[in-house]
Amino acid sequence: MQEVKMFCSKCGAENPTGAKFCSKCGAEFGVSAQSSTTSSEASTGLSPNVAGLLCYVLGWISGIVFLVIEKKSKFVKFHAWQSIMTFGVLTVASLVLGWIPIIGLVFGWIIGILSLVLWIVLMIQAGTGKMWKLPWVGNWAERQASKVS
Numbered sequence: 271m272q273e274v275k276m277f278c279s280k281c282g283a284e285n286p287t288g289a290k291f292c293s294k295c296g297a298e299f300g301v302s303a304q305s306s307t308t309s310s311e312a313s314t315g316l317s318p319n320v321a322g323l324l325c326y327v328l329g330w331i332s333g334i335v336f337l338v339i340e341k342k343s344k345f346v347k348f349h350a351w352q353s354i355m356t357f358g359v360l361t362v363a364s365l366v367l368g369w370i371p372i373i374g375l376v377f378g379w380i381i382g383i384l385s386l387v388l389w390i391v392l393m394i395q396a397g398t399g400k401m402w403k404l405p406w407v408g409n410w411a412e413r414q415a416s417k418v419s
Contacts, residue, residue: 275401277345282318284344284401312343322349322396326389329357344415349396351411356392356404360385 276285276299283294291298312321314336322345325336333353340346364381367374388404395402403409 277318277399277401279317279319279399282312282343282345312346313341314339314346318343318345319397319399321346322399323393325349325353326357326393326396329385329389330354330361333357345399345401347415348401348411349392351414352392352404352407355407355411356388357385359407360388 276287278292278297280297281295283292285293312318314321325333333350336346337350360381364378367378
């Protein structure tokens, strides 16, 4: 797995892992800073952490929804792109394997378990304000999220 980045729940700024205070707004990281939803950089009206988590709830479908409605937060766009790519590929692989007798069934179960584990881990990471990048997909999602929309 790749590097973990922290995002401020007040202003959405990217910060190095382990930082005590936000480099942009000065908010203290910890229980009080991450549980606060009074200010939001996400154009959805949700805190970036919640919007990032919701990008994964329905797999690639919710990723597309948040990609369309989110205009400001790089954090939310990153999680939307990562959700689309990760769960899109897993869905296509599962459909293709469904046509292959026996071996397809075995690999289908493996993909199903992998999908469930990734789904839970990615929601937890996004919900805690971390930009947790999967190998290959994470770097691509980060580049896509950085593009001006």
